Amino acid sequence: MLYNSFEFIRLLLITFCLYYFPGVGRWQVPLLIIASLLFYAYGQADLLWLLLLSVLINILTSYFVVFGRQSLRKTIAICGVVGNLSILCFYKYGPLLGETFFPSGTALGEWLVSLPLPIGISFFTFQGISLIVDTYRNREVNEYRTLIARSLIKHARTVLLFKAFFPQLIAGPIVKAHFFLPQISPKLLKDVQWEYCFRTLVLGYFLKMVVADNLKDYTVLMTYPYFETVSSFTLIALLFGYSMQIFADFAGYSLIALGLAALFGYRFPINFNFPYMATSFSDFWRRWHISLSSFLREYLYIPLGGNRRGPVRTYINLLLTMVLGGLWHGAAWSYAVWGLAHGLALAGERLVRDYIRLPRASWLQAVKVVLVFGYVTFAWLLFRLPDFDHVLAYGRSLFMNSRKPHEVLSVGFIAVYSIPVLAYHWFYLLRKQGANQQALSAQWPHLDVAINSFMLFMIITNSGSSSTFIYFQF
Numbered sequence: 266m267l268y269n270s271f272e273f274i275r276l277l278l279i280t281f282c283l284y285y286f287p288g289v290g291r292w293q294v295p296l297l298i299i300a301s302l303l304f305y306a307y308g309q310a311d312l313l314w315l316l317l318l319s320v321l322i323n324i325l326t327s328y329f330v331v332f333g334r335q336s337l338r339k340t341i342a343i344c345g346v347v348g349n350l351s352i353l354c355f356y357k358y359g360p361l362l363g364e365t366f367f368p369s370g371t372a373l374g375e376w377l378v379s380l381p382l383p384i385g386i387s388f389f390t391f392q393g394i395s396l397i398v399d400t401y402r403n404r405e406v407n408e409y410r411t412l413i414a415r416s417l418i419k420h421a422r423t424v425l426l427f428k429a430f431f432p433q434l435i436a437g438p439i440v441k442a443h444f445f446l447p448q449i450s451p452k453l454l455k456d457v458q459w460e461y462c463f464r465t466l467v468l469g470y471f472l473k474m475v476v477a478d479n480l481k482d483y484t485v486l487m488t489y490p491y492f493e494t495v496s497s498f499t500l501i502a503l504l505f506g507y508s509m510q511i512f513a514d515f516a517g518y519s520l521i522a523l524g525l526a527a528l529f530g531y532r533f534p535i536n537f538n539f540p541y542m543a544t545s546f547s548d549f550w551r552r553w554h555i556s557l558s559s560f561l562r563e564y565l566y567i568p569l570g571g572n573r574r575g576p577v578r579t580y581i582n583l584l585l586t587m588v589l590g591g592l593w594h595g596a597a598w599s600y601a602v603w604g605l606a607h608g609l610a611l612a613g614e615r616l617v618r619d620y621i622r623l624p625r626a627s628w629l630q631a632v633k634v635v636l637v638f639g640y641v642t643f644a645w646l647l648f649r650l651p652d653f654d655h656v657l658a659y660g661r662s663l664f665m666n667s668r669k670p671h672e673v674l675s676v677g678f679i680a681v682y683s684i685p686v687l688a689y690h691w692f693y694l695l696r697k698q699g700a701n702q703q704a705l706s707a708q709w710p711h712l713d714v715a716i717n718s719f720m721l722f723m724i725i726t727n728s729g730s731s732s733t734f735i736y737f738q739f
Contacts, residue, residue, distance in 0.1 A: 266307040268521050269474055269731060276300060277525070284529060290451040294426050297529065301431040305384070312383045315352065316429065322348040323393040324417075324424045327442075330400045331413045342401035346394055353390040356383055361596035385435040387593055389428050391560055396424065396442040398564060413446075423449055432525040436518050438536040438556035441563075445531070452530030462527045464717065469520030471720040472685070477514035478729025479682045480506050483675040487646075489655040493662050496669040499676055500662055506679035507649050508642040509686045512541065514735045515554070539693035541641075541686075544633040546610040549641060561590050579615065584608040594648070599656060603647035610640060648735075 266273045280300040284293055306313045326345025330338050363377025400413065414420045427445050428434075484507045486492060492500060519536035526533045536555050543549035550558040566586045572579040584605065591604020623629060650656045 266304055267731060267733065268518075268525075269470065269728075272307065273304070276304060281528060284452075285454040293451060293529075294422055294449065297431075298422065298425050298429060301426075301429040301434060304431040305429065305434060309381075309384055312381060315356070315383050315386075316389065319349065319352055319389060319393055320425050320428050322352075323396050323428065324421045327396050327400045327413060327424065328417055328420050330397065332415065338401060342397055345397040349390050349393045349397070353386055356380055356386060358592075358596045361598075382596075388437045388439055389434060391439050391557075392428055392442070394564065395439070395560065396427065399442045430526070430531070432522040432529075432531075433533060436515070436522075437554075438519055438522065438533055439560050440533055440556070441560070444534065448531050456530060458527055462524045465520050465524035465527065467717050467720050467724070469517045469522075469524060470724050472513040472517030472520065472689075474517075474728040474731075475720070475723045476682050476685050477510050477517060477735075478732055479727070480510035480513070480679065480729075481732060482729060483679050483682075484510055484649070486672065486675060487649050487659070489650070489652070489658065492659055493666070494669065495666065496671045497663050497666045499669075499672045500659065500666065502672075502676040502679055504642055504646060506683060508541075508638075508645050509679075509683040511645060511648065511735055512537070513686055539690050541638050542634055542690050542693050543637050544630050546607065546614050546637060546640075549637055550607075550611070557590065557593070561586050565589065576616075576619070580612040583611045583615070587611065595651060597651040597653075599647040599651045599653045602653065603644055606644050606647070 266276070280296065283289060284296055289296070302313065302316075305316055322345060326341055326348070329341050330345070333341060359377040359380045360382075363374045367374030367377065369375075414423065423446065426449060427440075427442065430445075433440055484503055486495060486499070487503045487507060492503070495503075516537040523533045523535070534556060538552040538555065540549055540552035543552055566582055569582045569585065570578055571582060585608075587604040587608030588601050589604065591600045591602070591607070594600045594603070646656055646659055647653075650659060
């Protein structure tokens with residue numbers, strides 16, 4: 266169910282009206298659970314049982330880690346994490362294993378390849394792992410004994426909402442248990458932050474429907490064999506356009522998720538913080554898909570030893586974390602190569618930083634931004650073309666197609682629809698230089714109204730053809 270579909274708008278309005286209806290306070294959580302299950306079942310009703318199975322594993326594991334026999338806590342927690350990862354690996358990587366290790370035509374290979382990919386499985390699996398690990402680590406033990414109810418039925422209801430809450434169910438952000446669970450309480454209509462919800466939703470829908478959905482109609486030229494027919498300049502423009510598109514698509518989704526959650530009284534952490542202004546690769550990963558990068562750091566990189574066991578082990582941990590993070594995005598070897606590319610960049614950056622002290626001149630910071638953006642943009646090619654042979658063919662075409670015809674119209678529209686993303690990041694520069702939002706509002710008192718009105722007008726009049734969010738496939 267797309268966030269810009271009439272079916273979703275209808276579900277949202279009905280749920281919202283019932284949610285804040287007088288006397289419904291004690292039923293708010295069950296109401297959100299029902300709405301979330303309907304939301305998921307609309308797209309994959311035949312796989313709803315898999316979501317419920319995942320929820321059941323996390324209900325029982327987290328409950329008995331806290332209230333079960335203490336000598337078995339570690340065993341229970343390990344079984345819970347393994348159960349989560351088993352479901353994820355089987356359904357997400359079964360087809361890849363079938364293609365890689367079983368000859369075509371074999372019954373087992375064909376069965377593995379035919380496995381469906383449950384929508385959002387990577388996101389709700391990681392949330393379940395965070396619940397189990399957090400309870401096992403005894404993060405603020407007394408608080409957890411309060412949050413995890415002694416009543417198994419009440420605890421089941423809480424975990425079901427945590428994992429299935431529809432704003433973040435399909436594509437995040439990955440909300441950790443210790444962030445979300447304390448927020449589960451009766452909500453009041455008077456506490457809704459209307460201005461925040463409006464601004465966040467308008468910006469999110471604008472980035473998705475106007476920027477990303479229009480750019481996708483031109484970056485389609487990046488698919489094989491179309492890219493072999495256009496010039497090198499056009500291929501570079503397409504890469505730039507896809508970099509703008511994937512940011513607008515995923516950042517737009519995350520903003521919509523934040524706005525929808527706020528309508529029901531819940532806060533989500535921000536997932537993007539002007540990532541294309543990053544001055545280093547580590548800075549980029551502090552700004553891009555923040556919920557995933559923080560999850561990988563907290564639940565994978567640090568448990569592996571982080572940077573506490575010497576430089577060689579640090580580099581290995583960085584590479585392993587990023588390769589696994591790449592594979593988290595999709596069941597194709599190109600995603601692993603994408604993760605490896607970012608891991609090598611992080612390791613190389615750390616190596617340079619350890620031995621070379623660079624000046625902090627403003628011109629050098631600008632050069633760093635350009636270099637990081639260029640590297641990240643070229644790496645997105647592995648996202649756009651999961652078939653690695655097509656990635657290599659695109660690379661060859663970049664060097665061989667200098668005399669091919671330019672797609673002037675496509676390049677022009679890519680430039681036009683990239684302007685909002687560039688303007689969004691330009692605002693970061695203004696804020697960083699001290700021109701904060703209050704100062705801008707004082708100088709141009711109607712600027713905010715004008716910008717939001719413009720975005721709303723463009724959503725109504727200039728939205729691209731409807732499409733799923735890119736991260737739905739992960």
